[in-house]
Amino acid sequence: MTLSEQHVFPERRAEIDLDAIRHNVRRLSAVILPAKLMAVVKADAYGHGMIPVAKAALKAGAHWLGVAHISEALTLRQAGIGAPVLAWLHTPASDFRAALEAGIDIGCSGWELEYIVAAARECQRPARVHLKIDTGLGRNGSTAALWDALVSEAMQYQDQGLLRVVGVFSHFAVADEPERAENDEQLRRFREAVAVAEDAGADLEVRHVANTPAMLSRPDAHFDLVRAGLGIYGLSPFENQTSAQLGLRPAMTLKALVASRKDVPAGQGVSYGLNYVTARPSTLALIPLGYADGVPRIATGGPVRINGTTYPVVGRIAMDQMVVDLGADTSVAAGPPVVGAEAELFGTGDDGGPTAEQWAAAAGTINYEIVTRIGPRVPRVYVNEGPAE
Numbered sequence: 001m002t003l004s005e006q007h008v009f010p011e012r013r014a015e016i017d018l019d020a021i022r023h024n025v026r027r028l029s030a031v032i033l034p035a036k037l038m039a040v041v042k043a044d045a046y047g048h049g050m051i052p053v054a055k056a057a058l059k060a061g062a063h064w065l066g067v068a069h070i071s072e073a074l075t076l077r078q079a080g081i082g083a084p085v086l087a088w089l090h091t092p093a094s095d096f097r098a099a100l101e102a103g104i105d106i107g108c109s110g111w112e113l114e115y116i117v118a119a120a121r122e123c124q125r126p127a128r129v130h131l132k133i134d135t136g137l138g139r140n141g142s143t144a145a146l147w148d149a150l151v152s153e154a155m156q157y158q159d160q161g162l163l164r165v166v167g168v169f170s171h172f173a174v175a176d177e178p179e180r181a182e183n184d185e186q187l188r189r190f191r192e193a194v195a196v197a198e199d200a201g202a203d204l205e206v207r208h209v210a211n212t213p214a215m216l217s218r219p220d221a222h223f224d225l226v227r228a229g230l231g232i233y234g235l236s237p238f239e240n241q242t243s244a245q246l247g248l249r250p251a252m253t254l255k256a257l258v259a260s261r262k263d264v265p266a267g268q269g270v271s272y273g274l275n276y277v278t279a280r281p282s283t284l285a286l287i288p289l290g291y292a293d294g295v296p297r298i299a300t301g302g303p304v305r306i307n308g309t310t311y312p313v314v315g316r317i318a319m320d321q322m323v324v325d326l327g328a329d330t331s332v333a334a335g336p337p338v339v340g341a342e343a344e345l346f347g348t349g350d351d352g353g354p355t356a357e358q359w360a361a362a363a364g365t366i367n368y369e370i371v372t373r374i375g376p377r378v379p380r381v382y383v384n385e386g387p388a389e
């Protein structure tokens, strides 16, 4: 690495491959035709960066964007993104009026209806509402018992010109386990809820229930629109299928330059607690990433690739740093320099490289969390941005 390259490439970085995002969007869009794709870009696009990902996804053919919070949707609008956006998670303190003024579609599970109508009256602009039915997840969404009342109330407001019911939606609980019968039951309840809305006169633009796992495993769940998060980032929602097997390309690569290398004797304790002690003379490499950067503290044993070889993290992961044991391999001594070498924690998984799934296993979590929790102290570096607009 030359001095000038050091300025271009931050020493610690999450590289986001926008060509991978575009590839994944195109691939998933083809799978669901004629249904359309909503790129779910909540939580800073699962840690990948909301605005660049949203723009790349739209360029590659996504028709909608999805976020949890109205505040996230407003950030998209402030960046000049005019595509249809749905926000679905609110509290009484959410800014429904700002959402209406920004032309944001609003998910409504029940209590929000009065707030949405009040906002519509204030800004004299009808709201675009997607009614949400809880078909079994037990989180947001109207219960089946309250659904008919919610629909008829919403239709009355529609008749008064205060809103339009443009969508009905729901969310799966176990779509990552396609063989479970609850998926069938949720779909059955969803169809029923849609029928109730349509019988009440709703002229729905979009019926949507599928997330990434349902989109890949249940063609009968595609309806008009599919809300895809994990898949557009190139990660697999299934325990027994890799990204590559699904034709997806992981978009985030987490890297740092090695900060220190030292040769130690047998018996050297490593990191807080001294839980790891070298069994033989060893070379230790220090990686300048820690739990402040979003690497889970519990994930000792997670893989780090340096100069083409993958090593496990040893000892406790600290706030800013972690240690890998390069062993007593003479090739380390004879090989390329370790200080300043690129250490890769996870990435595309090509060439046997480390993966977010391996970090998830080390941390007792899922790949969703590994990428999403990478924090703001790690600069995002966008590669393959494609032609400027």
Ligand SMILES: *Cc1c(COP(=O)(O)O)cnc(C)c1O
Pocket (backbone or CB within 6 Å): 040, 042, 088, 171, 210, 211, 212, 213, 227, 228, 229, 230, 231, 237
């Ligand atoms: C986050 C979220 C999604 C996206 O789920 P993936 O499994 O990442 O595709 C879809 N719908 C809702 C309601 C969500 O909260």
